[in-house]
Amino acid sequence: MPRQKALVRRPGPRLAEGLVTHVEPADVDLDLAVEQWDAYVATLHAHGWDTVEVAPADDCPDAVFVEDTVVVYKNVALITRPGAPSRRDETPAVEQAVAGVGCSVNWVWEPGTLDGGDVLKIGDTLYVGRGGRTNAAGVQQLRAAFEPLGARVVTVPVSKVLHLKSAVTALPDGTFVGHLPLLDTPSLFGRLLPVPEESGAHVVLLGGDRLLMAASAPKSAELFADLGYSPVPVDISEFEKLEGCVTCLSVRLRELYA
16 A cells, blocks of 8 residues: 655754745744644644654755655655755755655756756646746756656746746646736646635645645635635744745655555
8 A cells, every 4th residue: 555654854943044036035933933844744644644854954944845855756756956056955865765765766967957846746747837946957857757657747837936836736636726826827727726815826635635725825725615625724924934835845755655
């Protein structure tokens, strides 16, 4: 049977120095961020996920956003080469963690850059945001790693947000959910449900009808509930100040086999 594991990484002492590109800098309360992270991890546990904590990277302010460092398809992990040079020291411990749970490991090499937050997986289709952090060479290397395994890679332009998954994710039935002002080309997403809040575009599928999402999107949560889903809100306000969302605080490993 497949195992459900999630990689997570505790916020480091320099979290408040994290990079921002599409929002104004704001003061980050580190103590509150740690409390919110603990609650996020506890929520994963409460819904049947085992967490694997990646070793700290205290000199890397953005390391808590662990999703950007690796893309996993089937049992293959592609260690990324983040588009921001200051984030590249985050990857060695992530490589150790994914190898430790049984993944085979590939790497993105120079001149490629790829952030995991730019990769949205829907079944065997991988939508890849081509924008500020992910370049054409990174997309090519993603194709080379995963297309031989049966993946279909679709490139999507991204210019209005940090990552593709800052603008769009998907419900369990494959319906995309997105905040229209943040999408460059909504027509690329066939069944697209617009959501009223930016953070409403970010959902993590916990299993069944349960959707992990930010507490800052109550109208979107009401919309999902009306469709028969069960929103599971978490407060991640300190990470939202750094353009973080519920997707980027973990790497969900759904297809690993013992």
